[in-house]
Amino acid sequence: MKSRHKKLILIAVVLLALGAVAALVLNAFQSNLVFFFSPTQVANGEAPLERAFRIGGLVEDGSLRREPDGVTAHFRITDTAKTIPVTYKGLLPDLFKEGKGVVAEGRMNPGGVFVAEQVLAKHDENYMPPEAADALEQAQKSQKTLITPQDSASTQKGKQ
Amino acid sequence: MIPELGHFALILALLLALVQGVLPLVGAARNNPAWIAVARPAARAQFLFVAIAFCALAWSFLSNDFSVINVTRNSHSRLPEIYRFTATWGSHEGSMLLWTFILGMWTVAVTLFSRHLSDDMVARVVGVMGLVSFGFLLFMLATSNPFLRMDMAMDGSDLNPLLQDPGMVVHPPILYMGYVGFSVAFAFAIAALLSGKLDASWARWSRPWTTAAWAFLTIGIMMGSWWAYYELGWGGWWFWDPVENASLMPWLVGTALIHSLAVTEKRGSFKAWTVFLAIGAFSLSLLGTFLVRSGVLSSVHSFATDPTRGLFILIFLASVIGSSLFLFAMRASKVGLGGRFALISRESFLMVNNILLLTATGSVLLGTLYPLFLDALGLGKISVGPPYFNSVFIPLVTPLIFLAGVGPLTRWTQVNVPELAHRLKWGFGASVVAALLLPFTQGTWQPMVSLGILLALWIVVTVAIGVRARVRTSAGWSANFYGMHLAHLGVAVTVIGVTMVSSYQVERNMRMAVGETVTVQGYTFRFDGVTDITGPNYTGARGTLEVSQNGKPFTTLHPEKRIYVASGMPFTESAIDYGLTRDLYTALGERLEDGAWSVRLFHKPFVVWIWIGSVLMALGGFMAITDRRYRASRKKGRAAA
Numbered sequence: 001m002k003s004r005h006k007k008l009i010l011i012a013v014v015l016l017a018l019g020a021v022a023a024l025v026l027n028a029f030q031s032n033l034v035f036f037f038s039p040t041q042v043a044n045g046e047a048p049l050e051r052a053f054r055i056g057g058l059v060e061d062g063s064l065r066r067e068p069d070g071v072t073a074h075f076r077i078t079d080t081a082k083t084i085p086v087t088y089k090g091l092l093p094d095l096f097k098e099g100k101g102v103v104a105e106g107r108m109n110p111g112g113v114f115v116a117e118q119v120l121a122k123h124d125e126n127y128m129p130p131e132a133a134d135a136l137e138q139a140q141k142s143q144k145t146l147i148t149p150q151d152s153a154s155t156q157k158g159k160q
Numbered sequence: 161m162i163p164e165l166g167h168f169a170l171i172l173a174l175l176l177a178l179v180q181g182v183l184p185l186v187g188a189a190r191n192n193p194a195w196i197a198v199a200r201p202a203a204r205a206q207f208l209f210v211a212i213a214f215c216a217l218a219w220s221f222l223s224n225d226f227s228v229i230n231v232t233r234n235s236h237s238r239l240p241e242i243y244r245f246t247a248t249w250g251s252h253e254g255s256m257l258l259w260t261f262i263l264g265m266w267t268v269a270v271t272l273f274s275r276h277l278s279d280d281m282v283a284r285v286v287g288v289m290g291l292v293s294f295g296f297l298l299f300m301l302a303t304s305n306p307f308l309r310m311d312m313a314m315d316g317s318d319l320n321p322l323l324q325d326p327g328m329v330v331h332p333p334i335l336y337m338g339y340v341g342f343s344v345a346f347a348f349a350i351a352a353l354l355s356g357k358l359d360a361s362w363a364r365w366s367r368p369w370t371t372a373a374w375a376f377l378t379i380g381i382m383m384g385s386w387w388a389y390y391e392l393g394w395g396g397w398w399f400w401d402p403v404e405n406a407s408l409m410p411w412l413v414g415t416a417l418i419h420s421l422a423v424t425e426k427r428g429s430f431k432a433w434t435v436f437l438a439i440g441a442f443s444l445s446l447l448g449t450f451l452v453r454s455g456v457l458s459s460v461h462s463f464a465t466d467p468t469r470g471l472f473i474l475i476f477l478a479s480v481i482g483s484s485l486f487l488f489a490m491r492a493s494k495v496g497l498g499g500r501f502a503l504i505s506r507e508s509f510l511m512v513n514n515i516l517l518l519t520a521t522g523s524v525l526l527g528t529l530y531p532l533f534l535d536a537l538g539l540g541k542i543s544v545g546p547p548y549f550n551s552v553f554i555p556l557v558t559p560l561i562f563l564a565g566v567g568p569l570t571r572w573t574q575v576n577v578p579e580l581a582h583r584l585k586w587g588f589g590a591s592v593v594a595a596l597l598l599p600f601t602q603g604t605w606q607p608m609v610s611l612g613i614l615l616a617l618w619i620v621v622t623v624a625i626g627v628r629a630r631v632r633t634s635a636g637w638s639a640n641f642y643g644m645h646l647a648h649l650g651v652a653v654t655v656i657g658v659t660m661v662s663s664y665q666v667e668r669n670m671r672m673a674v675g676e677t678v679t680v681q682g683y684t685f686r687f688d689g690v691t692d693i694t695g696p697n698y699t700g701a702r703g704t705l706e707v708s709q710n711g712k713p714f715t716t717l718h719p720e721k722r723i724y725v726a727s728g729m730p731f732t733e734s735a736i737d738y739g740l741t742r743d744l745y746t747a748l749g750e751r752l753e754d755g756a757w758s759v760r761l762f763h764k765p766f767v768v769w770i771w772i773g774s775v776l777m778a779l780g781g782f783m784a785i786t787d788r789r790y791r792a793s794r795k796k797g798r799a800a801a
Contacts, residue, residue: 006503014515025523025552029530032548036541054543070671070758071749090669091749091758094393094730105545134541 034105038135042108043082049108052117055084056103057135064098077102077114079139088116101133163228166216167307173209173260174297180206180290184283188354196279199286200271206293207264214261217306218248226313230254230306236318236726238697246329247319253306258332259449260296262340263289270344270369277365284351285344292343295476303469318697318726327387335380335407339445341373342414346442346484349435353487356494358435363425366438368785370421374414375781381407382774393732393747395667395762397770400549405528406448409521413441416517418781419510427572429500429507432492433514439488443481444521450477451528502574509567516560523552554608561615561655564648565622569629587621602664602765612659619652640787647780654773660766669749673756681763683744684708689755690721690748698722698731703748703757707737719759721748734760743767 036054037047047053055077063076072089075098086104096102096119106116180202187195217230221244226232234251235244249258267289274282300306322328348366352358384407389397398404417437423430450473501507527544535541570580595614599605623645630641668680672687679685688704700722707714717735724731734747742765749758 010503021519028548028551032545034543034545070752071669094732
């Protein structure tokens, strides 16, 4: 009888702990998910204003400008349909280049500028971040035109 | 000619793996000594042919045979020789070959060090490993043949610059020693399920193998973390990147497994649970290998992939995990649960340890796989960032480390709580006081720093109490006992490193003109401009940063910015002054006007403790393997036989 009691207590404690842990994990998970939006979606106001998200596309040619402090950069991310201005304070990754794919994580400020906290580097010159490729593809579909930026999304996709 | 030889050797190895996988298992089931006896020679012959294939591939790389596609894609005639050799496993195909090669090494090791084991047990273990090897060889020959030829290319497209580093010479083989090492524990577990025999001697036999694999994996992960720190140029040591998570998951389950094996050996409890963990650790190793190497995840480790590969991988994973879990469901009751224990006992502490470790694994698995599932189902792209993992890990690891302190001081079966509290009250009090005061030495008090220091000190204090008690009873040397305590001390050291660097690091990204000085945490950096450099397969700029402390010259650091010629890939090579209490980390950003550069200057307190602690954990593991008990029973076993 006594050992059965103990077993019950043990099971109750374990279940309670597991429940608490599950709540903790799922809560943390829920509040730390970062969603991805293409420049078109952001321009259409689909992206949240109050939480961080990711944006991806190409760095528009000729858009990169540095402030005199040498570490604040302004550039625009495009999916060939819409363009979003971005600012980032910090050193840009090695493979950041105009005309190449990029993914940035941050928030929109009230002025409609995306303030990036992180600009993601990819490890290979020819590699297109899947998010960026996806954004380009969607933009192309919606435009129903045959404009392909250099390193078009469709050829890049085959490489992934 | 040589690549064809390698290809042919792989085909022979495949056939031998099939023989090694089928005959001994059937023989053990039917009690056919002739078929059982096939196990050892088949395993050794299979390894011989895999080794021939491996050497053939290495030779193709070393001799710049650019008619082999794999060589063309991953090497270059001006690549230094050592990296031409390591490029052997720098590609997807090559890394699969390395995996199989290491699996062969472990299998041969089992055939050599198992004379005390009954022949049918060896046959089952070797057979299971043969089947795993068969799967990998089939995968390679069907979808990822490293020896494919094409028209002779003029030159290669070079190895990814990130992989041209001494750390990459050893990181993949050591990591694979860990991943693949769990196949031994897995094979022992399957053998136990097949035979229905799972006793203390079974646990004693699988323990050193599991601990060895775990220690290798620890070192492998530690090297990957250190490599990321100095090679990626932004000074992080852990990014919660899916690739890192893929190696962390088998490590967490492996850690649970070595603790659960201890209970199974000493008390005969947790039997079915141990078998389950062994299956889990190896399944996650497989998942990790494929996640990282198949291109599902985008990272430095992944390569262009084709759908047949993905399909093969899914089928392989599903059949290994599915069949072993099915077997587990059918036979676990035969293995039995094992002995009883009280609510508060060393067993129950270790059970909580296991639950916490598995919960941690589950939360990492969720954060790693959920985005992949959503993407595969076309439900949008999301990512799960470090804040999730941090907020989940700290509450899980805190009780885990607390128990790591108490657990070793407790008795099996039943703990006398008042007596334990009496033993620990001074140590606990001292840890709390010191943990509250110590952060002030670093300037500001932060609650997370106190928590981290408390956990570390708690381990140190309890290890001291445990060791003192053992010395007093003059119980003599026990590699197992001291190995465990060394590994626990390693945890404390790592916790200190993580705590300090997370709370007190100072990062400055800024523009520096030539001659300009900046002071970070008492160190003054003067930028003396850059000079042009030319390496064997790159050109670039080499910066000079004069570091002084209190006006006295301290050191000179030379961070570099390289452009690799063949790939045109720019690359940041950081320069670090390592120290026991702090690292000075510098890297070049971009060339600005008038010879100025954007520069990274980081002050990272205690960061090396993270890796020193990991090395101590691994050393503790290796030490425990040398325990006399494992050898003594070998002699006993031989005498009995």
